[in-house]
Amino acid sequence: MTNGGRRPPPGLVPVEAVAASIRHPPIPHPSSVIPHSPFPYPSSPMLLYTIADLGYLAGSDLEPAVSALLAGGADVVQLRAKDHPPSEILDCARRVLPLCRMAGVPLIVNDHAGVARDAGAGGLHLGQDDGPLAAARAVVGEAALIGRSTHSPAQAAAARDEGFDYIGFGPLYPTPTKPGRPGIGLEDVRDVESSVGRSIPVFCIGGITPANLPEILAAGARRVVLVSALLKANDIAQATREVKDMLKARR
Numbered sequence: 710m711t712n713g714g715r716r717p718p719p720g721l722v723p724v725e726a727v728a729a730s731i732r733h734p735p736i737p738h739p740s741s742v743i744p745h746s747p748f749p750y751p752s753s754p755m756l757l758y759t760i761a762d763l764g765y766l767a768g769s770d771l772e773p774a775v776s777a778l779l780a781g782g783a784d785v786v787q788l789r790a791k792d793h794p795p796s797e798i799l800d801c802a803r804r805v806l807p808l809c810r811m812a813g814v815p816l817i818v819n820d821h822a823g824v825a826r827d828a829g830a831g832g833l834h835l836g837q838d839d840g841p842l843a844a845a846r847a848v849v850g851e852a853a854l855i856g857r858s859t860h861s862p863a864q865a866a867a868a869r870d871e872g873f874d875y876i877g878f879g880p881l882y883p884t885p886t887k888p889g890r891p892g893i894g895l896e897d898v899r900d901v902e903s904s905v906g907r908s909i910p911v912f913c914i915g916g917i918t919p920a921n922l923p924e925i926l927a928a929g930a931r932r933v934v935l936v937s938a939l940l941k942a943n944d945i946a947q948a949t950r951e952v953k954d955m956l957k958a959r960r
């Protein structure tokens with residue numbers, strides 16, 4: 710296996726597994742970027758992490774938005790729904806999971822380990838206050854990716870040491886998507902990327918737009934998360950493509 714001994718994502722029905730393997734032949738992960746990457750999606754460079762945030766999307770917009778993110782080259786899609794009950798989030802996850810699977814892209818559920826497990830999602834994302842990795846791992850299983858939000862270099866290193874598969878690092882700038890947090894700025898980006906980022910993917914997050922992406926990349930970032938800048942774009946697929954092209958050009 711090229712993914713560090715992990716089993717493939719759970720719940721793939723054969724026809725989807727076949728389709729995924731046709732679209733994404735199992736070439737080795739670019740080990741020069743992330744040695745021993747835990748990501749079981751070896752053909753993807755994992756540069757652009759997107760979030761389908763129900764704070765920005767009406768329910769009926771969910772599938773079109775996720776389709777557009779995928780069409781534009783999103784490498785990861787997270788489902789984030791801060792004010793929705795788990796049963797509704799599960800329903801949403803089940804609606805978009807087939808889209809993600811057909812694109813060979815992991816669907817990550819924010820906060821809710823039980824939802825991630827019940828949906829058969831590719832992973833789970835946890836905040837700083839969402840408990841230890843081991844408890845979440847016991848719920849979602851070994852195959853799922855589990856990421857942690859981090860807001861300082863110390864938190865980033867701690868998440869790596871605990872065994873998280875990836876981290877978010879931010880918010881770089883204050884953002885209405887996660888209100889009440891100061892921006893941490895760009896000064897630690899290069900160090901975190903060159904230390905923690907040698908072991909697991911580091912996705913910079915918070916207030917990132919196509920306009921400020923060049924300065925974030927110049928500060929040392931390689932992987933980013935964009936939420937509002939994509940979901941509020943007139944053409945989500947085109948905005949996503951623009952960002953993905955900038956990330957690919959940086960590598």
Ligand code: 3NM
Nearest residue numbers: 858879880884886915916936937
């Ligand atoms: N987490 P936008 S910042 C969901 O720093 C989230 O942990 C953050 O949204 C963190 O791209 C953030 O609209 C919001 O600024 C990112």
